[in-house]
Amino acid sequence: MVNPVHLRTLLEVTRLGSFAAAATRLGYTASAVSQQMSALERDTGVRLFQRSARSVVPTDAAMVMARHAAKVLTDIEALMAAASKTQDTTTQELRLGIFPSLATYVLPRILRSPAWKSLGIDLKVSVAEPAQTIQGLRTGGDTDVALVYQVGQSGLAWPHTINRQWIGDDNFRVVLPAGWGFRTDAKVAADHLSDMPWIMHHPGTSDATVIERLFAGCNLHPRVVAYSDDFHASLEMAAAGLGAALVPELALLHRPAGVVVLDVPEIRLARNVFALLINDKKTARVQLFVDLLAETMGALGHSVK
Numbered sequence: 001m002v003n004p005v006h007l008r009t010l011l012e013v014t015r016l017g018s019f020a021a022a023a024t025r026l027g028y029t030a031s032a033v034s035q036q037m038s039a040l041e042r043d044t045g046v047r048l049f050q051r052s053a054r055s056v057v058p059t060d061a062a063m064v065m066a067r068h069a070a071k072v073l074t075d076i077e078a079l080m081a082a083a084s085k086t087q088d089t090t091t092q093e094l095r096l097g098i099f100p101s102l103a104t105y106v107l108p109r110i111l112r113s114p115a116w117k118s119l120g121i122d123l124k125v126s127v128a129e130p131a132q133t134i135q136g137l138r139t140g141g142d143t144d145v146a147l148v149y150q151v152g153q154s155g156l157a158w159p160h161t162i163n164r165q166w167i168g169d170d171n172f173r174v175v176l177p178a179g180w181g182f183r184t185d186a187k188v189a190a191d192h193l194s195d196m197p198w199i200m201h202h203p204g205t206s207d208a209t210v211i212e213r214l215f216a217g218c219n220l221h222p223r224v225v226a227y228s229d230d231f232h233a234s235l236e237m238a239a240a241g242l243g244a245a246l247v248p249e250l251a252l253l254h255r256p257a258g259v260v261v262l263d264v265p266e267i268r269l270a271r272n273v274f275a276l277l278i279n280d281k282k283t284a285r286v287q288l289f290v291d292l293l294a295e296t297m298g299a300l301g302h303s304v305k
């Protein structure tokens with residue numbers, strides 16, 4: 001029998017084009033993804049990938065199977081949800097830890113959606129930064145699901161028994177005061193921004209370290225006029241003309257008038273957003289909630305211009 005977990009992994013491999021990228025998204029190792037795909041080939045009797053020392057190329061059969069897998073997984077989730085409702089008409093308590101940007105822009109949209117009302121979840125929310133939220137996942141903690149982000153390979157750590165599921169990427173964008181004369185989406189080289197005043201993260205944080213290395217790598221040595229870890233404050237200061245800022249797209253959904261968003265090809269950075277779940281709390285309802293979260297975040301990501 002084909003393992004649905006292997007089908008979900010197949011979807012990510014064919015979508016992203018590599019075992020390593022799929023492993024990052026799903027919270028596995030590349031070796032674990034390779035083993036799952038080998039098992040799927042054995043179970044189906046179909047060759048799914050052409051492997052070489054440097055690449056893994058999906059076969060036509062893999063692409064066809066991936067298209068069917070998407071529908072199969074959707075049907076399985078609907079069946080599990082229906083079975084859960086049939087067996088238990090009560091609500092399930094879900095203690096959710098969530099970081100501020102997600103709580104501000106994504107969670108409210110979910111709570112207002114028709115899909116939320118059918119889940120049967122009694123939500124208890126704690127809004128905090130990832131490092132604090134993860135503490136609640138540990139033995140005896142007060143959190144069932146933690147929604148966290150990483151910038152690069154930042155120093156977050158969680159128990160090995162926790163299940164990690166990728167939710168989406170929150171891409172950073174360069175924001176400048178409109179009064180500086182740039183038009184929105186203008187393509188500008190990073191080193192042209194070096195002499196301008198900048199609003200930066202406080203030094204010493206994991207995010208600041210990643211950003212500093214990225215800027216140095218593209219010959220951008222900012223003249224810092226303000227330190228701020230609050231993206232709303234950074235946007236307001238940029239709108240007032242104080243300096244440029246690097247801000248994630250979620251925060252740009254409610255950006256103030258007076259700023260422009262630039263395309264700087266050398267600056268490619270994102271907050272990778274994950275759901276960390278305690279395994280014995282991962283019911284069909286919780287999985288449907290996490291899937292709804294990923295769907296909502298993906299839709300919002302396409303709305304930032």
